[in-house]
Every structure is written in C-alpha cells, then in structure tokens.
Amino acid sequence: MSLRIPFTTAVHSPSKPEIVLANGKQFIVMNTSTGEVIKPISENERKQEYSELYRAMIFNNDGSLLAATGDDKKINVYDTSNWSLKLSRVAHKRVNSFQFNNDSTEIVIADKFGDVYAHPNKNQEDQKEAEKLEPIVGHVSMVTDMTLSKDEKFIVTSDRDEHIRVSRYPNGYNIENFCLGHSDVVTYIQVFPWDESLLISAGGDNTIRVWEFLKGKEVQSLNIKAYIQPYMAKATDANSEEPMVRKLAIDPTKKLIAIVFAKTNAIVLLEWTSDNKLVYKSTLETSSSVLDACFDLQNRLWVTLAVAEEKDDLFAIFEEKDGKYERLSSDEPLVKQINSVETGLVEKMPDLYTIFGLRKLLDLPDFVQTPPDKARNKNKKRKVEE
Amino acid sequence: MTEEAKLPQKRYYRQRAHANPFSDHQLDYPVKPEDMDWTKHYPEYYPAKDGQVQKKVEFADIGCGYGGLLISMAKSFPDNLMLGMEIRTKVEDYVYERIKALRIQEPGHYQNVSIMRMNAMKFLPNFFEKGQLTKMFFLFPDPHFKQRKHKARIISPTLLAEYAYALSIGGILYTITDVKDLHEWMVKHLDDHPLFERLSDEECEKDPAVPHVREATEEGKKVARNQGDKYLACYRRIEDPYYKQ
Numbered sequence: 069m070s071l072r073i074p075f076t077t078a079v080h081s082p083s084k085p086e087i088v089l090a091n092g093k094q095f096i097v098m099n100t101s102t103g104e105v106i107k108p109i110s111e112n113e114r115k116q117e118y119s120e121l122y123r124a125m126i127f128n129n130d131g132s133l134l135a136a137t138g139d140d141k142k143i144n145v146y147d148t149s150n151w152s153l154k155l156s157r158v159a160h161k162r163v164n165s166f167q168f169n170n171d172s173t174e175i176v177i178a179d180k181f182g183d184v185y186a187h188p189n190k191n192q193e194d195q196k197e198a199e200k201l202e203p204i205v206g207h208v209s210m211v212t213d214m215t216l217s218k219d220e221k222f223i224v225t226s227d228r229d230e231h232i233r234v235s236r237y238p239n240g241y242n243i244e245n246f247c248l249g250h251s252d253v254v255t256y257i258q259v260f261p262w263d264e265s266l267l268i269s270a271g272g273d274n275t276i277r278v279w280e281f282l283k284g285k286e287v288q289s290l291n292i293k294a295y296i297q298p299y300m301a302k303a304t305d306a307n308s309e310e311p312m313v314r315k316l317a318i319d320p321t322k323k324l325i326a327i328v329f330a331k332t333n334a335i336v337l338l339e340w341t342s343d344n345k346l347v348y349k350s351t352l353e354t355s356s357s358v359l360d361a362c363f364d365l366q367n368r369l370w371v372t373l374a375v376a377e378e379k380d381d382l383f384a385i386f387e388e389k390d391g392k393y394e395r396l397s398s399d400e401p402l403v404k405q406i407n408s409v410e411t412g413l414v415e416k417m418p419d420l421y422t423i424f425g426l427r428k429l430l431d432l433p434d435f436v437q438t439p440p441d442k443a444r445n446k447n448k449k450r451k452v453e454e
Numbered sequence: 455m456t457e458e459a460k461l462p463q464k465r466y467y468r469q470r471a472h473a474n475p476f477s478d479h480q481l482d483y484p485v486k487p488e489d490m491d492w493t494k495h496y497p498e499y500y501p502a503k504d505g506q507v508q509k510k511v512e513f514a515d516i517g518c519g520y521g522g523l524l525i526s527m528a529k530s531f532p533d534n535l536m537l538g539m540e541i542r543t544k545v546e547d548y549v550y551e552r553i554k555a556l557r558i559q560e561p562g563h564y565q566n567v568s569i570m571r572m573n574a575m576k577f578l579p580n581f582f583e584k585g586q587l588t589k590m591f592f593l594f595p596d597p598h599f600k601q602r603k604h605k606a607r608i609i610s611p612t613l614l615a616e617y618a619y620a621l622s623i624g625g626i627l628y629t630i631t632d633v634k635d636l637h638e639w640m641v642k643h644l645d646d647h648p649l650f651e652r653l654s655d656e657e658c659e660k661d662p663a664v665p666h667v668r669e670a671t672e673e674g675k676k677v678a679r680n681q682g683d684k685y686l687a688c689y690r691r692i693e694d695p696y697y698k699q
Contacts, residue, residue: 206613208575229577241648246579
C-alpha cells in the first residue's frame with residue numbers, strides 16, 4: 069500500500085504568489101492565489117525511496133532564485149521564472165541552514181559539523197576550488213541555524229549547546245558577543261524584517277526570546293508552553309516530552325509570528341505590538357501534525373500536515389476574519405484543489421520528527437572507570453517512533 | 455594536622471588520560487556569566503568586601519590536570535584570581551581536595567585559586583565575559599594523534615575565536631608541549647589567526663608566568679625526567695587587523 073509523502077518544507081516567494089513544497093526527492097511549486105500547480109511531481113518518479121533532498125530551501129531577496137539543499141550535500145540553485153536548475157555546488161557536510169547574501173553573489177551555509185562557509189553563487193570549477201573554501205565561523209557543536217544582519221556586517225549562529233553567537237562578517241573569527249539565555253537547543257533565529265536591530269530565537273526550552281543582538285542583551289522572553297502543551301502528541305522518549313520549535317513563520321506586513329512545533333496539531337500565533345512587545349494572539353488547531361507553515365502575500369497562513377490516511381488533508385489554510393485567524397473550510401474551492409494535488413509515494417512513512425534528536429537527554433554521560441560487569445550500554449539515542 | 459588539611463594522595467585519583475570532549479557529560483554550567491555563583495570557589499573574594507572592586511577570574515588553565523601550574527602560581531600572583539578547568543572527574547576531585555587542604559595548612563594563601571569540572575571546549579562563553587581573561591594556559595594538551603581526531607584538539611581555528619573573545623586585548627595565551635607535531639599544529643593555527651601575534655623568545659623569557667609553565671606541572675616534570683624537549687609558544691591577543699585596511 070503506497071502512502072502519500074507529505075510536504076515537509078514550505079517556503080513562499082517574497083515577490084510572487086508562489087509556494088515551493090518539498091516532497092521527498094522532489095519539490096512542487098503552487099500558485100497561492102489560484103491553487104494551480106506550476107511545477108508538478110514528475111509522473112515517472114512518483115514512487116520514491118524516501119530521502120529528504122529538500123531539507124532546506126530559501127529564496128533570495130527579490131525572489132528570482134531558489135536555493136535548495138538536503139541529505140546529499142548538494143546545493144542546487146533554481147531560476148524561479150522557469151524552475152530550471154541554474155547551478156549546483158557541493159558542500160563539505162550536510163547543510164542545516166543557509167541564505168543568499170543581499171546581492172545574491174554568495175550563499176552562506178551552516179553545516180551539521182558546526183562550520184559556516186560562504187559559497188560563491190556560481191558553478192563549482194572543480195574539486196580543488198571546493199576544498200579551498202575556508203570556514204568563516206566554527207562552533208564546536210552542530211550549528212542549527214544562521215542569519216546575516218541586514219547590513220551584512222554580522223553573522224548570527226545558533227547551536228545545540230544553547231548558544232547564540234554574534235560574529236563579525238566576513239571576519240567571523242572575531243566574535244562580537246553571545247546572546248545567552250536559552251536553556252535548551254536553539255533551533256531557529258531570525259532578524260526582524262521590521263527592526264534590523266532585533267533578533268528572535270526559539271528552540272527546545274519553551275521560550276521565544278527577543279534580543280538586541282549586537283549588545284547581546286535579551287529584551288523579552290515569552291514562555292509559550294501553556295499555549296501548546298494540550299496539543300502535543302504523546303512523547304515516545306525523554307527528548308520528545310517537551311515542545312520543540314521547528315521554526316517561526318513571520319509575516320512582515322501584519323507583524324505576526326506563527327510558531328511551528330514538531331509533532332503537534334496546532335500552531336501558536338504571536339503578534340508584535342506597537343509598544344514593541346511580543347504577545348500571544350491565538351492557537352490555531354489542525355486536524356493532524358503540522359510539518360511546516362508560511363505566510364503568503366495575502367497574509368494567509370499555509371500549513372502543511374502529516375498525513376496518515378487517504379482522506380487526511382495535506383494542507384490547512386488560515387485566513388484573518390474580523391481580526392481572528394480561522395481555518396478555511398475543506399469545502400472551499402482553493403482548499404479542495406490543493407488537497408487533491410499529486411504527491412510522491414512511499415511504501416513506509418519515514419520518521420518526520422528527527423528534530424527531537426537535537427536535545428541531549430538521551431546522550432549518556434561518559435563513564436570512565438565502570439567495572440565491566442556494571443558497564444552500562446553506552447549507546448545511541450533511540451529514534452522517535454511514529 | 456586535621457583530617458581535612460591532609461594533602462590527597464594521587465594514587466586514589468588516577469584516571470585515564472583521555473576523555474571525549476564532544477559527549478555530553480551532565481555538567482553544571484550557568485546560562486550566562488552573570489548567573490555564576492563564584493562564592494564557593496573564592497569565598498574570600500565573593501562577595502567583594504566593602505569599598506573593594508569585585509575581582510573576577512583573570513587566569514584560566516584549560517585542562518589543568520593535577521593543578522601543578524595553579525598551585526605554583528598562586529603565591530607569585532597573589533592579587534589575581536585563577537581557575538583551572540578539567541573535564542576528568544577524578545582529577546578534578548584531587549585538585550579540589552588539594553586546594554582545600556592547602557587553604558587550611560597556609561591560612562591567607564591559595565584563596566585565589568580554584569578548579570571546576572568543565573568542558574572548556576563547549577562552555578567557555580558561559581563563564582567568562584568578553585575580554586575578562588588576561589592569561590590562558592594550554593599546557594601539554596592531549597595531542598589526539600589521529601587525523602580524524604583533529605577537531606578534538608584544544609587549539610583549533612573554531613576554538614581560537616572563543617579564546618580571543620574571552621581574552622582582553624594584550625592578554626597572553628601560553629602553549630607548551632613535548633610533542634613536536636602538536637607544537638607545529640598549534641603554532642600554525644595561532645599564526646594563521648588574525649587576532650593573535652606571537653611573542654618573541656625574548657618577550658617569553660621576560661614573562662613571569664613562563665618559568666611556571668615550563669616547570670610546574672606534573673607533565674612538565676615527567677618530560678624533564680625523561681629528558682624530552684619542551685616546545686613553548688606564547689601569543690598576545692591583538693586588535694582585529696581587518697579594520698586597518
């Protein structure tokens with residue numbers, strides 16, 4: 069019995085009503101005004117051996133290019149006018165997070181090894197050229213996310229050891245300061261589109277924090293546990309007991325922040341008020357686990373869902389009505405159309421929530437002089453079961 | 455002599471030389487330097503006495519082993535607070551007991567020395583503010599000979615950025631080893647790092663900490679007994695040359 073692969077990553081163009089949706093080894097592109105599919109699943113490659121080839125995707129500032137990277141360490145850059153592949157580069161290690169610089173001459177990447185590189189946005193000449201690239205910033209533990217300041221004079225990187233580090237750019241060997249406050253892995257950081265001196269961060273410790281990042285100063289910490297706890301799926305191990313933020317979707321015009329949690333049937337909406345504070349707005353419920361979410365150009369929130377059965381929806385769309393965000397009914401023509409889109413197929417659904425593994429609770433301590441008969445089984449984090 | 459003041463015996467504190475700095479050791483560390491409670495380490499200095507400026511740790515011995523350097527430097531630098539960081543539990547226990555005993559045996563001394571069990575590779579920024587340290591010591595570090603272990607070396611481009619952050623401009627970083635390969639590795643990475651400038655031999659000889667670096671540690675004494683070579687390299691933290699262009 070073949071199962072539909074859900075859309076694990078969703079990014080919206082900054083300039084056109086188009087959304088790019090990762091689907092295992094392929095991605096599709098959909099028009100967010102009409103629901104029409106611009107770039108569909110390739111028919112002869114529908115059945116897949118699952119691999120997250122599009123783990124991270126990002127548009128450049130004007131939306132003319134899309135970069136995508138995944139399990140195979142390739143960074144592919146597409147021309148968004150016709151979705152042709154413009155160029156391809158190979159990263160040293162799997163990329164966790166990346167972005168184009170302002171003029172799209174570089175793609176700055178952060179890899180799972182903890183290093184940040186600035187790849188020139190052109191085809192790799194040869195293996196030698198790739199090897200000559202030196203890391204700009206290095207963390208001892210895995211870098212989970214990165215972002216450049218608007219003026220590109222600073223680069224901010226977050227890691228598994230709760231650190232947010234602000235370094236000069238491109239002289240990343242010079243650390244400006246740290247934003248220290250989180251008590252668990254930091255999974256998402258972003259500079260506010262409407263205030264380039266402020267950084268927002270989130271991760272595994274139930275808080276969303278705002279920083280004047282150049283000063284390393286925390287200006288707000290909002291605990292969101294109460295808003296999401298009731299919607300969390302049952303934990304399968306110590307790492308998945310507490311809510312884990314996968315990412316924040318930001319709407320620059322309405323100053324809204326949608327929090328995407330791993331393996332949870334809801335999204336928490338926050339608002340940035342006129343007196344510069346983050347406040348809770350509402351919790352949006354979905355029919356199944358949220359995988360990703362992003363705002364379109366009409367301020368609607370597009371949410372992709374994990375699907376178990378044939379009848380399950382792949383998408384939920386939330387729109388503002390009288391100041392509140394409400395889910396568009398499944399009978400709405402747009403919703404009906406997008407939920408019937410063709411996806412790739414797999415025999416067995418893979419683990420979609422490996423992000424819980426970024427926590428350290430299952431990493432056993434190093435016991436140095438344990439008698440052999442009492443030696444603990446020194447292994448490996450258990451996988452989060454479906 | 456009371457039970458407390460007896461120096462600990464090393465044979466009860468033996469531990470293998472290697473610990474994996476990448477695994478999570480269930481260490482206690484503050485979220486940020488402001489949150490750290492130093493009163494247990496320096497009870498005579500925290501909280502600061504009336505009219506006195508609060509002293510902070512200025513010298514850090516990374517991978518301090520059995521504490522030889524700190525114990526020997528405590529009296530030579532009585533006005534500076536110094537801290538040893540050691541990842542191996544039993545070794546840290548030994549040094550802790552040693553300092554405790556010395557503080558009792560010699561009242562008024564050794565109050566400026568302490569040790570903690572810590573992974574300095576990961577959590578240095580949690581303890582030290584920007585530019586807080588004036589000296590950092592890396593004495594006879596684990597060479598991690600195998601190529602695949604090179605990221606575990608305590609001197610690496612990644613970590614030098616963090617050490618530069620913790621050191622004040624003009625602060626000194628000391629390295630010494632008997633492994634020539636490791637010495638060349640450390641020198642290469644420090645030379646390559648724009649925020650460090652090597653001290654000349656003359657400057658090293660004039661530095662009052664250098665004799666301690668050479669002679670005071672267990673490792674140093676062992677190397678001397680075996681008539682091995684000791685390779686010293688000292689670097690000063692300088693301003694970022696990037697902005698001088």
